Amino acid sequence: MEKALSVKNIQKSFKSTKVLKGISFDVHKGEIMAILGPNGAGKSTTIRNIMGIMYPDEGNVTFHGHNGSDIPRHKIGYLPEERGLYKNVKVMDVLLYFASLKDYPKEKAKKRALYYLERLGLKGKENVSVEELSKGMGQKVQFIGSIIHEPELLILDEPFSGLDPVSQDVFKHEIKELANNGTAILLSSHQMNLVEEMCDRLFMINKGEKVIYGSMDDVKREYANFKCTIRGRNEVATLEGLPEVTRVEQSGDISVLYLTHDVQATNWLKQLPESLDVQELSVDRVSLHEIFVDIATDQSLAEEVGATHA
Structure with missing residues (x-):
């Protein structure tokens, strides 16, 4: 499979604390790749290095042959864990603003916005202010904002948080559809049942180091x-x-x-x-949830699994 993103031996420290200790993984075109780990493991720092919010002290992040400040950020979509929309702005205006930040043509953006608003059950909400939307509706709008510019790489940080089961199913369908159409997707979530159901491969990090890296089938066969x-x-x-x-x-x-x-x-x-x-x-x-808990609570298991999947 064609590599869209390659993370090679990245290291990052804040003062005397080493947060990332030489981690490496790839995300391929058309796959859903999970990045997992307990709180404080280094997931958010990894994502920020990919997004160019910060840069690694050592190692490289490469996206379609570009690295560092040369990475075309307009080809990357990002749904952050901390949601944030302008409350007193109409839904369509928010989405067109997101598209403009990625230099995406306005008319194309408007057509995509209307298309996804209908697909996500928000038809007719384009002229409604964000503050009038429910939390779940707002999350759908922010999801549309992360994909409106047709990104080649989509980073989703806790996309299912706060969604009811029906909305979760809608998101799952849309994410899978994007992957089927060639988008490389890096997904971070603590909902292991959804990760196990959706993802092709996973990278699990603990204390800034890799502990598991491989296909879902391989991980289940080797460890579960x-x-x-x-x-x-x-x-x-x-x-x-x-x-x-x-x-x-x-x-x-x-x-x-x-x-x-x-x-x-x-x-x-x-x-x-x-x-x-x-x-x-x-x-x-054994479920992926149980594997996650074992790794988060017992470093000896993490070391054993890391050796298996090195």
Whole structure:
């Protein structure tokens, strides 16, 4: 796949604190790439370096062969985590202003604005003041503002925050459609279920360093061990004594058995003793949410995974 963005060994310090410690990743044309990490991990600093709000102390950010101050920023769209629209300005005027900042033709911008207002359920709102919109509507307008100039790279920072489930589905559809049409998308979110559903690859950072980098399938296969959930009244000691069980979590009559990395799930199920009380049973892989929590709370796991995906 064609690289749209390449981040190579960037390092950034603020006074004596090293915030980025030589991180590298690529974002390809037409893919949705997640950048993940706990608060304070370095995600926002990375995004600001890509946007040219600041520049790395060492390393390079390259966008379609350009780097540093030569990067054509008008080809990049950005939806910041902190939303901000001029409250007493009409929706269309705000969108045309955003387009003008990117040197995008006014008439084309107006057509795109009307097109996306209709797609996002805001038809007829173009002459309404921003202050009259609900929070969700305002977020839709700001999303349109980030894509109105047809960016080749779109950076989305917590795009689903504060959205109801219906609006989340609308955003998911539009983001996927943009990627299908060739836009490279870098997405930062703490909603792991949406990341797992949408993203092709992920880069996970912790304390300024890479801990995971790869396709979603590779990450799940390499790190997300199987777990077995059993509904039934069973003693924890009995479950812990089963082969290839690393730990057991129990709440009421629900027991979750975490299995070793190399377990063969089908064969393992055949070994379960008939004496177990099994009302319901399911086997699946550890979720991306659980991987995230492990990395955020246990550095030894982060180091292990980082070595795997180096």
